[in-house]
Amino acid sequence: MASLNLLIAVCMAYGAALFLVAFGAERAALRGRSGWLRSPIVYTLSLSIYCTAWTFYGAVGYAARSGLEYMTIYIGPSLVMIGWFWGLRKIVRIGRSQRITSVADLISSRYGKSNLLAVAVTLIAVVGTTPYIALQLQSVTQSFAVFAAADPTARMGAESQTTALWVAAGLAAFTVLFGTRNLDANERHHGVVMAIAVEAVVKLCALLAVGIYVVWGLGGGLGETLARIDASARLGEWHIANGRWSGLIFLAGAAFLTLPRMFQVLVVENEDERHLRTASWAFPGYVMLMSLFVMPIAVAGLSTLPRGSNPDMFVLTLPLSQGQTGLAVFSFIGGFSSATSMVIVAAIALSTMVSNHIVMPIWLKLQPGKGAMVSGDVRHVVILARRLSIVGVLFLGYLYYHLSGGGAALAAIGLISFSGVAQFLPPLLGGIFWRGGARSGALAGLGAGFSIWLWCLFLPSFGEGVVIPAEVMRHGPWGLSWLRPYALFGIEGLDPLVHGVLWSMLINSGLFAGISLLSFPSPMERLQGAQFVNIFQHSASPRGWEGGTAQSEDLMVMAQRLLGAREAQKLFQREAERQGVQGYLPEPTGEFLQVLERELSGSVGAATAHAMVGQIVGRAAVSVEDLMAVADETAQIMEYSSQLEAKSAELARTARQLRLANEKLTQLSVQKDAFLSQISHELRTPMTSIRSFSEILRDAPDLSGEAKSKYAQIIHDEAKRLTRLLDDLLDLSVLENGQVTLNQSRVRLGDVLDHAVHATGADDGRLTLRRTPAQEDIWIDTDGDRLAQVFINLIANARKYCDAEAPVLGISVRRAEGQLIVDFIDNGSGVETSQQAMIFEKFARIGDQKAGGAGLGLAICREIMLRLGGTISYLPGQGGAAFRVVLPPPEALAAQ
Amino acid sequence: MSKSVLVVEDEPNIIEAISFILSRDGWHVSSHSNGEDAVEAIRARAPDLVILDVMLPGRSGYDILRELRAGEGAGANLPVLMLTARGQTKDRALAEEIGASRFMSKPFSNAEVLEAVNALVAP
Secondary structure (H helix, E strand, C coil): CHHHHHHHHHHHHHHHHHHHHHHHHHHHHHHCCCHHHHCHHHHHHHHHHHCCHHHHHHHHHHHHHHHHHHHHHHHHHHHHHHCCCCCHHHHHHHHHHCCCCCHHHHHHHHCCCCHHHHHHHHHHHHHHHHHHHHHHHHHHHHHHHHHHHCCCCCCCCCHHHHHHHHHHHHHHHHHHHHHCCCCCCCCCCHHHHHHHHHHHHHHHHHHHHHHHHHHHHHCCCHHHHHHHHHHCCCHHHCCCCHHHHHHHHHHHHHHHHHCHHHHHHHHHCCCCCCHHHHHHHHHHHHHHHHHHCHHHHHHHHHHHCCCCCCHHHHHHHHHHHCCCHHHHHHHHHHHHHHHHHHHHHHHHHHHHHHHHHHHHHHHHHCCCCCCCCCCCCHHHHHHHHHHHHHHHHHHHHHHHHHHHCCCCCHHHHHHHHHHHHHHHHHHHHHHHHCCCCCHHHHHHHHHHHHHHHHHHHHHHHCCCCCCCCHHHHHHCHHHCCCEECCEECCCCCCCHHHHHHHHHHHHHHHHHHHHHHHCCCCHHHHHHHHHHHCHHHHCCCCCCCCCCHHHHHHHHHHHHHHHCHHHHHHHHHHHHHHHCCCCCCCCCCHHHHHHHHHHHHHHHCHHHHHHHHHHHHCCCCCCHHHHHHHHHHHHHHHHHHHHHHHHHHHHHHHHHHHHHHHHHHHHHHHHHHHHHHHHHHHHHHHHHHHHHHHHHHHHCCCCCHHHHHHHHHHHHHHHHHHHHHHHHHHHHHHHHHCCCCCCEEEEEHHHHHHHHHHHHCHHHCCCEEEECCCCCCCEEEEEHHHHHHHHHHHHHHHHHHCCCCCCEEEEEEEEECCEEEEEEEECCCCCCHHHHCCCCCCCCCCCCHHHCCCCCHHHHHHHHHHHCCCEEEECCCCCCCEEEEEECCHHHHHHC | CCCEEEEECCCHHHHHHHHHHHHHCCCEEEEECCCCCHHHHHHHHCCCEEEEECCCCCCCHHHHHHHHHHCCCHHHHCCEEEEECCCCHHHHHHHHHCCCCEEEECCCCHHHHHHHHHHHCCC
16 A cells, blocks of 8 residues: 555645646746747647547557557547648637637537537537546546556455545646636636646656567567567457448547547647647657557567456556556556546536536526626636536546446547547538538537437447346337347447447438528528638638728728618718717727617617627628628518518508599499489480470460460470580590590680680670780680680680679680680679589589579580690689689690 | 469479469469478468479478478478479489378379379369
């Protein structure tokens, strides 16, 4: 136990040293002397958290079991790094420009800042990472146990659980201390990064030291060691299965991009995009060095140590068995470094996700009314949430370790973890390379992929019969053989890992692509999608981009699209004036941006307005074209809705017109009835006289000749009256239907009046006519007969109705505004005011019927004047009856 | 004693025709051509029979008949023959409703008028 105490002391000392390194780095960063912290080498070394205790210890075990297959775990990430220019660079650029804090943040941001998606990714990440943390705890515990028993064959005792708990607690403490010291907007942790960079060096040196010892100390040189590898009894059992190899390379590459901790160091902690260039060769070099002595150590362990020794612990047990305690302790420190650095970063990454996407939204929801007004004390809440999340994540890891009993081989757990987080790959890559990727597709793909992973890989990993009963493993749940975890959909004979990865990735990608194609993304998704996919076109350089007039111009262009040119210019001018800036472009101050955002949100909604303004002004990169696309889209929607409005207005108008038409029809129907009734009366009255007197003439032969001729005269007069009435009716009907043909000719107005006077018999002296021949000497182009008809009616009316003792009718002609005005004014009592409005209606006879006439005269006049392009109206207040005939200007008449 | 008839009608030719027909049959015919004071004229002259036109200047025959029937004395039960040039069914219905003794539409045959007046006033 003394060595165990020593180990614990070493661990404590090592931990303290790391603590100091981290502390120093933070201080340096705070003082601004962080230049050396920003070295690409530090960045590369921080990436080494990819090489966890699994790689440190497990690679040897992997090699001992499966030969060179362990190389796949290194080849995948190396390929990703070498090909950084195509994939990684884009993710890093997006991460920096969008201030992405985690892989969950990236995916949710891409798909319209969907919190549901963020929660899904976070949960999957937690579930996927938990076994991995358990794996680290297991390896540390195992390494302790190795020393404790000083016996390679020692199995875990009850105390291993306690060890694991202590290790978890210690790591939690360290992570809480350095992972949540400050709340940087960028979520960067200089201290932690520095510490893991140191750990990267330590673990590499430790593994190299063991390797060098094995090759040159134990094996007697390079040549002999190679010979020993060739001669190894186990080599024959090793084989390279192409399917599994490519599957594993893919898986490792995918995990390298999607593991929360890798995302943390690759993207979030990235100080400078150019570091990628260095890391692209330095990182593959690092992992090559890490894997350099794996095979020799494995072969040496297999041949030197007794059969049944745990090959996962060869790195420790080999030096120990040779009495090299110092080397073993160094090796232990290397393994400890690998485990702790991974756990710390993973815990930071996961706690960021859990607190940002799960704890904080819930907390904000639980603050009624305060949700929108977050003040200073929220920082404490965030830090508390982070700390609780870290403790929670580590506890989950411990729980998994406790439940699984540490039974499964390290490598197997690692690969299952890889395949879990690899589910993020379709939405991640699909999101940054394909604008069509949609939130619903991402959700569906993730859900399905994760479920398959749970069923086929994760749950069976606890061991047969622990979670899934052995019966189900062999025959499927409820006897459904196509649901067997290792033979899904009846595909048998595949390696369980390849099987699970194949199905989960296939269905994940398929659903993602399929549903994305079928769904219509929201404007926010489109905007984000455009930004993510076209990140390089919009962000010239992640640094040194300053705003100013250019920004204001962009804002102006955008505002014009959304508000309309006039509104936007007015707003900008007003703001510029308020700021005292010359011209119409105000400075993009916070105040102005708020005003602008408020204005824009009126037309596109608050969220989009905020995003749009933010993307133009913030460091985020989006092209004006993309914004315009969104704006156009919105404009289209608005246009569409205004079209709808216009349509409904049109409908209302049509309905109103219909109602009016209906009312008019009803009115017309009433008028028609009245008209028919009137006509009936007008026709029947003369017919009555005619019939009656003709019967008298027929039945009374004793009539005197005088009476006979009198009655015959009555019949004759009434027949003439009937004929006149019928003529008038026909005339009116023709005029009203517009079927009348006008005989246009050049006539002298005086002649037309003369003709009318003569036709009415008004030249008999009973009615005095006052005319001014000079006025009447005007030539006009019109239908002289029709015009005469109007004049006849007016003169006849004066003869009939003028009740003056000496009736006088004055006819005056004048021009006004080109029009020709002919007034007929008599000296009678005129038309009563109440009747003036209706004298032009049919049968609107004034006074009694003795005057004769059917009451159609003025109605006919009105129709005629309408056809002639003029008007006829009654002039009130002229003393007597006064009618005004207005003829259109001679030139207009000529043009007709 | 010859029976008397009052013709309330505004068309002179029709008054003349009716006068001729009824006079030959032994009636004493008088006429009134205005609607406005027709009720007073009827009451004042108290004829055995009234021939009443519907479309009269000043007041419609319907109104005259209504007042006549609503009032006291001779007018209330006086036989009234209504004449109208608007020979529609609804006019006939209205006339009967307000108490016309007989309804005829113009043009009428002389024989018809004679038959009607003789039927209305018992000899």
